[in-house]
């Protein structure tokens with residue numbers, strides 16, 4: 001029977017795809033946000049980056065094998081107050097003219113108490129620093145994935161707010177980054 | 189005895205002069221801060237301005253409550269009805285402004301997504317959603333209220349001096365601190 005080997009290899013292929021298979025996932029822009037919370041004058045305020053892209057080389061069954069990369073358009077910063085956004089684009093902060101993009105690259109992912117912990121490198125301006133991103137991943141009924149991540153970083157470690165802004169009396173050093181994404185599988 | 193009846197109570201006098209002191213600090217601080225270039229100093233001065241402003245609001249609320257419990261002493265009998273009305277109107281306006289100025293400032297900060305934290309102790313909720321245009325209108329309103337305040341304060345201080353030096357009727361003394369038993 002010639003059908004048998006063909007049938008077997010078909011079964012084999014099925015088995016392989018059921019195993020850990022990284023697939024390419026990307027955020028659905030309309031349902032995804034990259035936001036941050038920082039402290040000014042003793043009070044927290046929220047901001048967004050309206051433009052960013054990300055790719056997830058990801059097996060939903062085992063996120064520890066994933067590789068995540070993201071690029072942030074620093075000019076798209078939006079703190080819901082134009083004057084502050086303008087100030088953030090200046091050389092003392094993001095310096096978007098010289099450093100238009102921020103980069104995030106995951107290094108290693110491990111299971112955490114709840115969800116996962118990604119050791120990653122974040123590049124802002126010309127500084128690359130290790131950061132830890134805590135995240136959860138959930139498969140939605142429609143097959144898409146919900147990714148919720150959070151990381152607390154030091155703005156000063158990246159030189160964001162240099163010169164007189166190294167003073168943290170009125171603009172705090174700690175910034176909480178929040179990633180809330182809906183991922184859909186895209187063709188590689 | 190009649191003299192002490194003409195006196196505001198000690199808490200009423202304390203409220204009055206605390207608020208007067210805060211406002212007289214607040215106004216030059218406001219013009220100092222808006223002239224500063226963007227810097228940590230500027231942010232710090234704004235933070236102080238907002239904290240003092242919210243304090244003025246809170247002390248004014250306590251003051252009104254006290255006024256309701258202990259009404260002010262009667263005015264000298266020889267003051268005519270028109271004078272009384274002008275006085276009552278000016279005082280009413282001053283009360284309104286000590287509430288309206290901080291409230292509009294708070295609204296304006298809210299519209300700029302700058303939550304207000306009095307002295308860093310706690311954070312007030314934003315009263316309105318961030319909105320650049322609304323923020324500009326509120327900033328203008330805050331400025332116009334400040335001009336109204338300058339006018340009303342001048343009238344108020346002028347009237348106090350007029351009572352004291354021209355009419356010599358003890359109206360200013362009724363509000364001065366440390367005037368307990370003097371005539």
Ligand code: HEM
Pocket residue numbers: 211214215218219222234237238239240241242244285286289290291292293294295296297304327330331334337
């Ligand atoms: C009785 C209380 C207050 C008084 C007498 C007062 C007075 C003033 C004055 C005179 C100015 C300068 C006006 C101008 O822009 O030309 C000013 C500006 C300002 N005030 Fe107040 N203020 C009070 C409370 C507050 C509060 C509670 C806040 C915020 C929570 C606030 C926020 C501001 C801000 C942000 C500006 C700057 C506006 C700009 O940059 O043009 N103020 N205030």
